[in-house]
Amino acid sequence: MSKSTLESLLPTGAIAAQPSYVVLPRASESSTVYPTVLAFLIDKFPQISPSAWDQRIKEGKVHWQDGQSIDCQSEYAATKRVYYYREVAVEKKVPFTEQILYQDDHKIIVYKPHFLPVTPGGNYVNECLVHRLRIRTGIDTIAPAHRLDKDTAGVMLMTVNPDTRHAYHQLFLDGKIKKTYQAVAELPQDFALNQTMLPHHWTVKNRLERGTPSFIMQIVDGPSNSHSEITLLKINNNLGLFELEPVTGKTHQLRVHMQSLGMPLLHDRFYPRLQAKDDDDFDKPLQLLAQRLQFVDPITNEVNDWCSEGLTM
Incomplete structure (x- = not known):
């Protein structure tokens, strides 16, 4: 697909230019029997009204993988993919730009700025790294090889060629990728270290499970399933600059591990306490x-x- 074609897909409203999809589960994976695809979508996405799904289907915004349109009477077909276009009432622009560090026929190395999601999610449908890169390069097969939180900035590996994509995914599965993070956190008032005692190191291992709400992680009893190596590099007044190496890759692992040391990351809106949902404050990015x-x-x-430039404090 050409760049001009992709640009022509950009909506005047906040409608995703690239479709998302959901796989219809087998009967053994679901406690509910759905007569139609519409019934499944209404149950799967309760935050979207039934009338909105009805309208999207009538406008041709829901289809099978082969492009065939789904109508309100289309029968449920387990294991098939249903494609749809995410919509939000208002999509706020992220005022930071990604940087392509390297590109070849198989991969793109890119710097993702703070606040920009990698893929569509929440109130963001077109303001995401994948869509920006597809528009910028004219390559509609770009996909991420790994995850990076919306609030986290940094270097990412993106795949380009579907035929070789699995090889890059396998690097992460086999632990053959080394990721190094930097973070800034406020030090406890009774923190006794000074510059002459640096660097100072911690090994953190514990068990992380989803909490309430489900996007929050928490430390629970049981065998450890997460492991981070954390080093304090520098102290400036009450702030510390840290180097973090995640040995495992659990959601929010570094953020929770820093919190467990009594040093939650600067401008973290999830830990140690979940703050009320509000618009992103672009002047206070998460220091990760x-x-x-x-x-x-x-x-x-x-x-x-x-490698990208490091954090300052």
């Missing part, structure tokens, strides 16, 4: 940066070592 990404390319066998 995926600064460095190291791996051996599975296609070219070349050593890759990508």
Whole structure:
């Protein structure tokens, strides 16, 4: 698909230019029997009104993987993919720009700014890294090889070629990617270290499970399933600059591990207490940066070592 074609898909309202999809579960995976695709969508996405789904279907915004339109009477078909276009009433622009650090036929190395989601989510449908890169490069097969929270900035690996995408995913599954983060946190009032005692190191291992609400993680009893290596590099008044190496990759792992040390990240709206949902404050980004990404390319066998500028305090 050409760049001009992609640009023509950009809506005047907040409607995603790229479709999302959901796989219809088998009967053994669901406690409900759905007569139609519409009934499933209404139950799956309760935050969207039944009338809104009805209208989207009538406007041709819901279809099967082959592009065939789904109507209000289309029968439920387990394991098939249903494609739809996310919509929000208002989509706020993220006033920061991504940077392409490197590009070849198989991958793109990119710097993602704070506040920009990697893929559509929440109140963001077109303001996401994947869509921006597809528009910018004219390549509609770009997809992320790994996750990075919306609030976190840093270096990311994006795949370009669907035929070799699995090889990059396998790097993460096999633990052959090394990720190094930087963070700034407020030090406890009774913190006894000074510059002459640095660097200071912690090994954090515990069990993380989803809390309430489900996007919040919490430490629970049981065998550890998360592991981070954390080093304090520098102290400036009551702030500390940290280097963090996640050995495992649980959601919000570094944020929760820093909180467990009594040093939650600066401008963290989730930990230690979930703050009321509000518009993003672009002047107060979460002080967490995926600064460095190291791996051996599975296609070219070349050593890759990508690094961004660090945080300041």
